[in-house]
Amino acid sequence: MVVQNLVKTFKGDVKAIKDISFEVREGEFFAFLGPNGAGKSTTIQVLTTLLNPTSGSAVVSGFNVQKDPFSIRRKIGVALQETGIDPSLTGRELLHLQARLFGFSKSDAKKRAQELLELINLTDDADRKVGKYSGGMRRRLDLSLCLVHRPKILFLDEPTTGLDPYNRNAIWDEIRTLNRQFGATIFLTTQYLEEADQLADRISIINKGEIVASGTSQQLKKTVGMDVIELTFHQREDAEKAKDVLEPWMKDFRLTNEELTLYVDNGAIFLPEMVRKLDGEGIPPVSLNLAPPTLDDVFLRVTGDHLEEKGNRQEGVVSK
Numbered sequence: 001m002v003v004q005n006l007v008k009t010f011k012g013d014v015k016a017i018k019d020i021s022f023e024v025r026e027g028e029f030f031a032f033l034g035p036n037g038a039g040k041s042t043t044i045q046v047l048t049t050l051l052n053p054t055s056g057s058a059v060v061s062g063f064n065v066q067k068d069p070f071s072i073r074r075k076i077g078v079a080l081q082e083t084g085i086d087p088s089l090t091g092r093e094l095l096h097l098q099a100r101l102f103g104f105s106k107s108d109a110k111k112r113a114q115e116l117l118e119l120i121n122l123t124d125d126a127d128r129k130v131g132k133y134s135g136g137m138r139r140r141l142d143l144s145l146c147l148v149h150r151p152k153i154l155f156l157d158e159p160t161t162g163l164d165p166y167n168r169n170a171i172w173d174e175i176r177t178l179n180r181q182f183g184a185t186i187f188l189t190t191q192y193l194e195e196a197d198q199l200a201d202r203i204s205i206i207n208k209g210e211i212v213a214s215g216t217s218q219q220l221k222k223t224v225g226m227d228v229i230e231l232t233f234h235q236r237e238d239a240e241k242a243k244d245v246l247e248p249w250m251k252d253f254r255l256t257n258e259e260l261t262l263y264v265d266n267g268a269i270f271l272p273e274m275v276r277k278l279d280g281e282g283i284p285p286v287s288l289n290l291a292p293p294t295l296d297d298v299f300l301r302v303t304g305d306h307l308e309e310k311g312n313r314q315e316g317v318v319s320k
């Protein structure tokens with residue numbers, strides 16, 4: 001997949017994608033990470049030939065999205081956020097129907113539906129109406145529907161948004177299997193840091209229509225170039241006081257209720273001195289952790305904002 005200087009502007013001059021370029025290699029697990037409205041779905045819709053770009057080019061599996069959309073459609077599987085699934089059909093019926101639409105004979109369609117039901121662990125519920133499925137079952141079915149014709153490239157638009165941790169993990173397992181065992185190239189969009197971190201070989205972070213950072217999770221975290229110290233106090237007042245006391249040493253901070261996160265150079269060297277200072281002030285922390293940077297720290301550094309919302313947070317860059 002090769003995307004070059006892609007731009008998509010909607011009516012009313014809404015610039016959903018502003019000149020993005022990236023490549024995804026065959027067999028790679030690639031994640032597009034970004035907050036709501038960043039331009040992730042728009043990018044997927046262009047790559048899957050559902051939307052024409054305003055300018056720039058995108059090539060998928062060797063075919064240009066505008067010149068040869070039908071060749072691309074035969075090669076890809078797509079699970080979008082909004083699907084038009086008929087709730088009055090059963091999971092098995094939908095898979096069967098999808099297989100028939102892809103030209104499978106009746107008996108092959110039946111066989112393929114059964115294989116996929118087994119793959120996504122839906123055999124017990126295969127003959128229930130989809131309208132009665134839970135959110136997690138529905139997402140698993142969405143995933144299986146895009147696999148019917150054995151595509152080698154999968155586009156998954158926020159496949160786990162809104163799911164509980166159990167169902168999220170189940171979907172992660174399925175997607176991992178498709179990538180590792182079947183060698184499928186995966187283009188996944190997500191708002192969840194952990195999802196991109198756990199699954200993807202490579203990540204591009206998108207914000208307000210622009211790619212602001214790209215690389216492996218490790219490479220991205222290295223760009224933060226600072227250590228992160230996480231402190232928890234008995235109460236917020238203590239955390240606020242600690243922030244004031246430690247201000248001369250830190251570069252950035254984040255304060256959420258009774259938790260204080262500090263960004264410092266050479267955390268291991270600073271740590272003993274910090275503990276002595278806090279003790280001296282009568283505000284010893286309840287817990288203390290020297291952590292490597294997270295993708296949220298990466299996002300914070302490149303955009304000045306957090307990717308995942310946390311309530312009641314106070315933060316700032318210490319000006320020096």
Ligand SMILES: Nc1ncnc2c1ncn2[C@@H]1O[C@H](COP(=O)(O)OP(=O)(O)OP(=O)(O)O)[C@@H](O)[C@H]1O
Nearest residue numbers: 010011014016034035036037038039040041042043
């Ligand atoms: N059909 C459309 N017409 C006008 N504006 C649109 C249209 N589709 C998307 N947008 C706008 O383009 C921007 C990017 O939207 P997009 O859906 O691509 O973001 P996203 O990263 O997928 O967000 P989410 O996580 O909420 O799905 C947003 O400002 C959105 O309001």
